[in-house]
Amino acid sequence: MSVTMCRRFSASIVKKQVVAFTGLFFCLFLVGHLVGNLLILVSPEAFNKYAHALVSNPAIYAIEAVMTILFLTHVVLALKLTRENRKARGESYHLKRNTGRGATFMSDTMPYTGILIFVFLVLHILKLKYGTYYEVTYDGLVIRDLFKTMVEYFRNPLNVAFYIAAMLVVGIHVSHGLWSAFQTFGFNHPRYNGFLRKFSIIFAMVVAAGFMVLPIFCYLQGAN
Amino acid sequence: MSDIGLMNLKLKIWRQKNMTTKGKMVDYKLDGVSPDSSFLEMIDQLNEELVTKGEDPVAFDHDCREGICGMCSLMINGMAHGPESETTTCQLHMRKYKDGDTIVIEPWRARPMPVQKDLVVDRTAFDDIMVAGGFVDINVGSAPDANGLPIGKGNAELSMDAASCIGCAACVAACPNASAMLFVSAKVSQFALLPQGEVEKDQRVLNMVTKMDELGFGNCTNAAECEASCPKGIDISNIARMNREYLAASIKAH
Incomplete structure (x- = not known):
């Protein structure tokens, strides 16, 4: 790779486009993660079988590795850009x-909401994915009872409150991030701008509210 | 002349002797300001008082005082060119303020645009960006006949809108990241949208963005404070155009 090429791809715009691309990827991931997890509303069995299907897939390690790389790229580049901005x-x-005609609370707080999401994610993975391991048998097949782990974890109302707060933060981050990613790739058209900005906010609200259902549902299950 | 309606103001103004000394905010009291005077005339009035007292007047940039030159550049109560939209500092009038108001006046703040004295900043960085590619370098002949060169109405208008940038740097001052993306994208767009400038558009966007980064301007976070503060109402769709043109040009270049 030539020096000019290196410089060209380390340009502010390209760095932002990498952050935008990885961010868009995680918006899609949020949808998949939410839809899968909402199986918990169907039955503990459906949820546990879904979780088992994910972790027993041989490609899971490769997928997790790629996602970790994309996530760290997003975080590291965003921090670098923020440092340059300061x-x-x-x-x-x-x-x-602020003039009141441009920046919003959402756009002003992107670095902070980003850091909070990072902290949340570490705890989220430690407490649930690597949380207490229970087993359950369905049709003679012994698999992890992730449902039980969830219900136990969310028996504590503090954990429920923490998750709800974290989802609010995700919503705030995504409501600026999603629209912003399109702008960074150069998609801006007077006919669609209004729609895109509204869509970003609605998408963020739906995703955040959807995820909030999970801890509340588990809490209610645990209370019964 | 009756003095009814004249205002007494408290001013907090950034005073800095030169580029090497540290500056500070200094408080002034200014009495008898006419609501009909412009913001710059208000500072003129303060300066007359300061000169009479034998003090150093407040240095500030200004030229045409009719909103078209791009010289005036004040951060007024935390907003570039003051609170009104699409208005330069010279076109802001004191009738926007009330008797007894405190007005905070600061220079633009951006590392690539250092303060020279008081409220005057060095905007050479914008010239450097223009030198890097803000021109048409091919022979496009003499002025064409009207409608001799067919250009769509849409592009002609967009190009003219972009070209209305006066280079005042309010976008940089208002941006939470001191980014120059609105200025650079307006210049990139005004050329790229017309056939004369289109020929060199790839090289132009690469060179101008590289220069902008080199000078140490911040990165755009799509907050749109630039658009909101621009006295000429330049749209952030120009930034989107520059983003996609930069991406396309850097892929094409290799």
Whole structure:
């Protein structure tokens, strides 16, 4: 790779496009993750079998590795861009206000919501994926009873509150991020801009609300 | 003349002797400001008082004072060119303020645009970006006959909209990241949308963006504060155009 090529692909715009691409990937992942997990509403068996199908797939390690790489790329590049942005201002303003016609709470807090999501994700994987291991037998097949792990974890209302708060943060991050990714790739058209911005917010709200159902449902199951 | 309606103001202004010394906010009281005066005339009035007292007047950029030159550049109460949309500082009038108001006045803040003195910043960085590609370098002949060169109405208008940028750098000042994307994308767009500029559009976008990054401007986070602060109402669809043209050009180049 030539030096010019290196420089070209380390340009601000390309870095942003990589963040946008990985971000869009995780928006799709959220949909898949949500739809799969909502099987918990069908029956514990459907949920456990779905979870088993995922982890028993031989491609799971490759998929997890790719997702980890995409996630770390998103985080590392976003942090690098944020650092550059801080540096670009130099001396800060004595007083700086938003016009009210541009930046929003969502766009202003992207680095912070991003960091919170990172922290959440580490805890999320540790507490559930690597949480207490129970077994259950369906038709003679012994598989993990992830449903039981979930119900136990969400018996604690603090955990429920933590998950709901985390999903709010995800919603805030995605509502700016999704629209922003399209703009970063150069998709901007007066006919679709309004739709796209509304779609981003609705998508974020639906995904966040959908995920909030899970801890609440598990809590209610545990209370019974 | 009756002094009814004249205002007494408290001003907090950034004072900095030169590029090497550290500056600070200094408080001033200014009495008898007419609501009909422009914002710059208000500072003129303050400066007259300062000069009379033998003090150093506040240095600030200004030229045409009719909203077209792009020289005036003040951060007023935290907003570039003040609170009104599509208005330069010189076109902002004191009738927007009330008697007893406190007004905070600062220079643009961006590392590539250092403060020279008080409220004056060095905007050479924009010239450097223009030198990197903001021109048409092929022989396009003399001025064509009207309608001799068929250009769609849509593109002609978009190009003219982009070309209305006056290079004041309010976009950089208002951007939470001190990014110059709105300025650069307006310049990239104004050329790329017309046949004369289209020929070199790939090289142009690569060179101008590379220069912009080199100078140390921040990265766009699509907050759109630039669009909201632009005195000429330049749209962030220009930034989208530059994003896709940069991507296409960097793929084509290899």
